[in-house]
Structure formats: C-alpha cells, structure tokens
Amino acid sequence: MTIxxxxxxxxxxxxxxxxxxxxxxxxxxxxxxxAFSEAEHLKRWWGPKGWTLPVCNIDFRPGGLWHxxxxxxxxxxxxxxxxxxxxxxxxxxxxxERIVYxxxxxxxxxxxxxxxxxxxxxxxxxxxxxxxxxxxxxRYESAEALKTVLDMGMLQGITETWNxxxxxxxQLL
Numbered sequence: 001m002t003i004x005x006x007x008x009x010x011x012x013x014x015x016x017x018x019x020x021x022x023x024x025x026x027x028x029x030x031x032x033x034x035a036f037s038e039a040e041h042l043k044r045w046w047g048p049k050g051w052t053l054p055v056c057n058i059d060f061r062p063g064g065l066w067h068x069x070x071x072x073x074x075x076x077x078x079x080x081x082x083x084x085x086x087x088x089x090x091x092x093x094x095x096x097e098r099i100v101y102x103x104x105x106x107x108x109x110x111x112x113x114x115x116x117x118x119x120x121x122x123x124x125x126x127x128x129x130x131x132x133x134x135x136x137x138x139r140y141e142s143a144e145a146l147k148t149v150l151d152m153g154m155l156q157g158i159t160e161t162w163n164x165x166x167x168x169x170x171q172l173l
Contacts, residue, residue, distance in 0.1 A: 010159050014150070017143045021136040023162050027169040029127040032134060033096035035165060035172075036123065042068070045168040048160035050074025051084075055108075064090045066101070067110045087112060091120070099123040103138075117145035134162075 013020040025032050035041045039056045046053045047070040055069035066088035072079040087106035093099055100123075105116035112118070119138045126133040136158075140146040 010155075010162060012155060014146065017140045017146050019136075019138045019140070019146055019150075019154075021138075021158060022133065024128065024131050024133045025166060025169055026131050027173060028130060029125045029132045030096045031169060031172060032132040032165075033099075033125050035168060036099060037093075037095075041168065045164040046070070046161060047164070048157040049163075050077050055085075060090065060093065062090055062093055065110070066090070067106065069108065083108075085113075088121075096125055098125070117141065117148050119145075119149075 009023050011022045035045065037058075037060045039058045042058070043053045043056050046056070046068070050072055051070045052073050053068055054071050055067070057068070058064070058066045060066075066086075068086050068088075070084045070086070072082045074080060085106045085108055087104045087110055088101040089104075091100045091102065099121075101121055102118060103121050104118045105113040107113060117140055119140050122137045122139075124135040124137075126135065138146075140149070
C-alpha cells in the first residue's frame, strides 16, 4: 500500500514487516547527509512537532552509537514533559550515499528497552539535479512489531520530523 502525502512530499509503503519512506529535499546530497551525521544539526530538527532533542550523543562510525532523548515541550500536547529515549547502532556508513543502523528504544543509560520493537534502518541519499531523494527502508522483526510503531503514530512523527529537516536545510543553504 502506498500513501502519498503531497503537501509534505512524503511517500510511504508498508510491505509485511518493512516500511519504505521517500521524500525529496531541495538541498544537495552532502548537506542532507551531514544533517543526519552531526549532533549539532540533529539537535535542530530531529523529532516531531513540539518535541526537542536535549540529549544527542553521536559516535558516527560503523560500530558507533547514537544515544538520544526526545522531549515533548509543547504544553498543548498530551505527552507534554514526556521523554522518549532511543539508541542507534551504526552498522554501515558510506558517505554521502548510505547510513545503515539498528534503531532501538532505550532508557537514559542506553540500555535497550526489552519488549519494544527494534528496526534495521537503511537510509539512502540519492542526488537528483541538486536535490536529494531520501529513501528510508525500515525492516522490523515481524509485521506485528511494525504495526506497533505505526499505531504509536510513527508516520505522523516522521512526517513532522522531516518537515523540520526541510526547514533546517533551507536555513543552511
């Protein structure tokens, strides 16, 4: 099933235990890649509307870890004050073409939260006439694990997060 979201240029497709996302950004590939690889940039855009990234520790190399905390700072949201911790382990980095990592829920100490879905994410950055097509393929352990994150509002969250990225990229150009 493909779900186009023309207003935000996000396209998604669910296939059994895989989620495919695609969006084109009006910025060069090297800059979009940099926005995913440096804490100073991630802190400015990662997270859905009303959430910040107060903790962002990144060791951007194969075998390195990305430990982060998203915090809801919007008093109008039901999750105001809530923190969501995550841990990514980089498996492969081919600058500026691809980032592969395992994404997990974690606690503040970086311990993986048992019982929560993990996913292997492959981010591919494709240069197209000065723009960048970002293709994200997330493979979950099962269709049920994918359904869990979709039911948590993941598509809305990633749409808002990539909207934030779009704003940052405009500022950096």
